[in-house]
Amino acid sequence: MRPIKRLIPLSEALDLATGAARPVVRTETVPIVESADRVSAEEVVSKVSVPPFTRGGMDGYAVRASDTYGASKLKPVALRCVEAVYAGAVPRRTVSKGMCSEIATGAMLPRGADAVVMVEDTELEGDKVLVSESVHPGKNVSKKGEDISPGSRILSRGDLMNPSKIGALAAIGRETVKVYAKPLVAVVPTGSEIAPLGGSLKRGQVYNINGYTLSSAVAECGGQPRMLGIVDDSLGDLEDVLSKNKDCDMLVFSGGSSVGERDIMLDLLERNGRVVFHGIAVKPGKPTLFGTVGKQLVFGMPGYPTSCLSNAYLLLAPVLRKMARLPDLLKRTVEARMGKRFVSTTGRTQFLTVKLEAGVAQPAFKESGAITSMAYADGYIVIPADVDLIEKDEPVTVHLL
Amino acid sequence: MRPIKRLIPLSEALDLATGAARPVVRTETVPIVESADRVSAEEVVSKVSVPPFTRGGMDGYAVRASDTYGASKLKPVALRCVEAVYAGAVPRRTVSKGMCSEIATGAMLPRGADAVVMVEDTELEGDKVLVSESVHPGKNVSKKGEDISPGSRILSRGDLMNPSKIGALAAIGRETVKVYAKPLVAVVPTGSEIAPLGGSLKRGQVYNINGYTLSSAVAECGGQPRMLGIVDDSLGDLEDVLSKNKDCDMLVFSGGSSVGERDIMLDLLERNGRVVFHGIAVKPGKPTLFGTVGKQLVFGMPGYPTSCLSNAYLLLAPVLRKMARLPDLLKRTVEARMGKRFVSTTGRTQFLTVKLEAGVAQPAFKESGAITSMAYADGYIVIPADVDLIEKDEPVTVHLL
Numbered sequence: 194m195r196p197i198k199r200l201i202p203l204s205e206a207l208d209l210a211t212g213a214a215r216p217v218v219r220t221e222t223v224p225i226v227e228s229a230d231r232v233s234a235e236e237v238v239s240k241v242s243v244p245p246f247t248r249g250g251m252d253g254y255a256v257r258a259s260d261t262y263g264a265s266k267l268k269p270v271a272l273r274c275v276e277a278v279y280a281g282a283v284p285r286r287t288v289s290k291g292m293c294s295e296i297a298t299g300a301m302l303p304r305g306a307d308a309v310v311m312v313e314d315t316e317l318e319g320d321k322v323l324v325s326e327s328v329h330p331g332k333n334v335s336k337k338g339e340d341i342s343p344g345s346r347i348l349s350r351g352d353l354m355n356p357s358k359i360g361a362l363a364a365i366g367r368e369t370v371k372v373y374a375k376p377l378v379a380v381v382p383t384g385s386e387i388a389p390l391g392g393s394l395k396r397g398q399v400y401n402i403n404g405y406t407l408s409s410a411v412a413e414c415g416g417q418p419r420m421l422g423i424v425d426d427s428l429g430d431l432e433d434v435l436s437k438n439k440d441c442d443m444l445v446f447s448g449g450s451s452v453g454e455r456d457i458m459l460d461l462l463e464r465n466g467r468v469v470f471h472g473i474a475v476k477p478g479k480p481t482l483f484g485t486v487g488k489q490l491v492f493g494m495p496g497y498p499t500s501c502l503s504n505a506y507l508l509l510a511p512v513l514r515k516m517a518r519l520p521d522l523l524k525r526t527v528e529a530r531m532g533k534r535f536v537s538t539t540g541r542t543q544f545l546t547v548k549l550e551a552g553v554a555q556p557a558f559k560e561s562g563a564i565t566s567m568a569y570a571d572g573y574i575v576i577p578a579d580v581d582l583i584e585k586d587e588p589v590t591v592h593l594l
Numbered sequence: 595m596r597p598i599k600r601l602i603p604l605s606e607a608l609d610l611a612t613g614a615a616r617p618v619v620r621t622e623t624v625p626i627v628e629s630a631d632r633v634s635a636e637e638v639v640s641k642v643s644v645p646p647f648t649r650g651g652m653d654g655y656a657v658r659a660s661d662t663y664g665a666s667k668l669k670p671v672a673l674r675c676v677e678a679v680y681a682g683a684v685p686r687r688t689v690s691k692g693m694c695s696e697i698a699t700g701a702m703l704p705r706g707a708d709a710v711v712m713v714e715d716t717e718l719e720g721d722k723v724l725v726s727e728s729v730h731p732g733k734n735v736s737k738k739g740e741d742i743s744p745g746s747r748i749l750s751r752g753d754l755m756n757p758s759k760i761g762a763l764a765a766i767g768r769e770t771v772k773v774y775a776k777p778l779v780a781v782v783p784t785g786s787e788i789a790p791l792g793g794s795l796k797r798g799q800v801y802n803i804n805g806y807t808l809s810s811a812v813a814e815c816g817g818q819p820r821m822l823g824i825v826d827d828s829l830g831d832l833e834d835v836l837s838k839n840k841d842c843d844m845l846v847f848s849g850g851s852s853v854g855e856r857d858i859m860l861d862l863l864e865r866n867g868r869v870v871f872h873g874i875a876v877k878p879g880k881p882t883l884f885g886t887v888g889k890q891l892v893f894g895m896p897g898y899p900t901s902c903l904s905n906a907y908l909l910l911a912p913v914l915r916k917m918a919r920l921p922d923l924l925k926r927t928v929e930a931r932m933g934k935r936f937v938s939t940t941g942r943t944q945f946l947t948v949k950l951e952a953g954v955a956q957p958a959f960k961e962s963g964a965i966t967s968m969a970y971a972d973g974y975i976v977i978p979a980d981v982d983l984i985e986k987d988e989p990v991t992v993h994l995l
Contacts, residue, residue, distance in 0.1 A: 279786075279787075280798075282787075299898070340965060355810070356807045360804075366793075368792045384682060386682025397701070399700070402761045405626060405764040413757065565742060
């Protein structure tokens with residue numbers, strides 16, 4: 194057994210791991226409706242005007258503004274309606290002095306008209322429209338190109354796609370958008386004690402938990418997980434994983450990185466790449482290992498389910514988000530008060546799972562081997578290494594799980 | 595033209611629409627790794643123990659605790675190591691008085707042993723293990739069933755799936771989980787002025803923006819969008835949509851609900867179902883229409899892109915989340931200060947898009963017809979109907995887009 198020699202602070206581990214991470218450069222083209230939560234890999238400059246023509250911005254009557262000057266409820270101006278222009282139609286009549294055209298929101302403004310009077314400010318009297326409001330030129334009118342003018346940039350590289358950005362692409366008629374590929378992440382459960390789901394367990398075995406928690410955490414952070422079958426903790430088998438997954442941006446092994454696990458992960462990295470750190474001052478989960486093999490990042494996560502997943506949230510998530518070019522945090526945090534006094538270990542960052550009850554955060558941590566420490570919790574709080582005590586009722590920020 | 599007679603407050607509209615919404619009861623079975631962000635439709639009670647056997651919780655030596663009583667750094671106790679037990683292996687030797695077995699984290703505790711001494715508290719001397727720490731029975735040991743005991747409930751109906759809940763299912767060997775189906779939502783862009791993406795525009799036409807923004811907003815709220823082609827604003831064509839989409843839980847039309855749009859949507863609902871409300875005191879987007887056709891909810895959204903999408907966020911999203919059984923809000927909000935004085939319309943809830951710059955929210959609203967009002971914004975604030983003014987530097991809550 195080679196004991197872990199030095200635990201580095203979480204902040205140092207984060208700096209080293211994110212420093213080694215490179216944002217993906219591969220791109221792919223997807224239909225815009227499937228691009229939500231992806232990151233744009235292109236700058237889109239409009240060649241067209243939106244709206245493509247000057248249009249009415251209200252339901253009402255297209256008028257020459259000067260015809261309405263001085264109009265009021267007491268002294269309405271009578272105009273003759275020459276046409277009704279629906280959205281999608283092309284007006285055939287010009288609005289001359291003393292005339293107007295009925296117009297729907299979004300319909301093309303007729304030639305001659307320069308403003309729209311809202312229907313609420315008009316009254317019909319026989320074939321006349323009585324206008325009781327004076328409007329200035331441009332009132333209730335959207336000018337051609339007012340929303341998007343030709344040459345204006347509607348999307349930048351690195352923009353996170355959302356419904357409204359998708360809408361801006363639709364507005365100029367674009368059906369697809371180039372986005373960055375998701376970082377490809379091999380998830381590798383290791384150890385002869387791990388058994389696949391669905392079957393029965395041999396004595397001494399446990400089911401593969403980490404393969405599933407890590408794969409879904411990877412997907413949540415914008416990665417594309419490739420969950421491999423369970424691999425024995427032998428150098429040959431692990432090297433086989435490396436050679437078969439050279440297309441991956443990251444490999445995440447779970448198990449095999451603690452002092453008792455025959456140090457295979459350490460050997461693997463030393464023989465095929467480089468160890469960057471081994472051991473972080475966090476609780477739970479200190480034996481996390483990180484290194485590189487060529488351009489690939491390699492994590493060796495603790496085998497214990499809660500240690501594995503909590504270190505994934507603290508360390509793997511920010512690294513993967515950087516590779517995926519996603520903002521640091523998408524999930525919600527809520528402010529709460531601590532439900533009871535909690536003593537933390539000085540010198541180690543503590544990841545503490547909590548249940549939320551009416552704004553009060555109750556510690557829900559069982560032990561690092563217990564997946565229920567997290568599965569039964571609503572979120573977690575992060576207690577810095579230099580804080581050894583949180584008093585009851587102290588305010589805390591809860592990251593929702 | 596039938597003018598909108600009465601605008602109801604947003605809160606009343608929300609009560610009416612969410613009151614009419616029924617959570618989906620259809621279920622489907624999915625692989626656990628694909629269940630993240632879905633809602634569990636089953637209660638899962640474990641039949642097995644996790645861990646399935648009593649195991650060591652640390653790397654070290656499995657001992658009889660009584661053998662270590664009184665041990666200290668100055669006066670270590672010497673034990674004879676009879677075996678090394680790796681994770682996944684079955685111990686062959688019993689730990690008798692004066693003996694110990696080397697044990698890896700997660701490995702099965704040998705018969706006779708009742709505690710584990712951490713490797714850090716031991717030293718090797720020839721074939722002896724010197725133990726320098728006294729441990730009590732149960733120390734560094736995880737008892738069989740300590741994480742999950744047979745008969746305990748690990749998942750409830752209505753639980754939102756996340757990596758750790760997926761982990762709890764994996765822990766008992768479950769490969770699939772029953773989740774509620776996503777509400778099926780037909781998204782129907784209407785109006786002869788709307789043109790499909792990819793082609794060229796005829797005069798008077800604009801591209802289909804709302805079909806895309808609504809479909810991605812529906813997906814974001816846990817719905818399954820079914821984006822239909824563009825439908826003409828004729829009663830016959832719209833009734834055809836109703837009869838061909840009877841399997842949908844909701845239909846969302848865009849366009850056709852304002853006073854000038856020939857009132858077809860109103861006719862459609864009155865002939866085939868029931869109008870619940872028509873017109874909300876919100877800005878932008880007051881002409882939103884809501885009703886029911888049998889058990890289906892029907893929204894008639896404003897045709898203007900920003901009005902359409904902002905009303906989708908304010909009204910359609912909470913209704914759909916209820917149907918999808920999702921929590922109210924998953925997206926993040928941030929606190930900011932208002933960048934400039936903003937005057938709102940009394941009596942109407944204002945949806946105001948903002949750009950965030952170093953904690954300051956700058957109004958980014960252009961006009962309701964402009965998709966860039968939203969596409970260029972970072973988020974939005976909601977100004978209640980009874981607030982007519984936000985001063986510069988006032989604190990505001992920004993909902994990220």
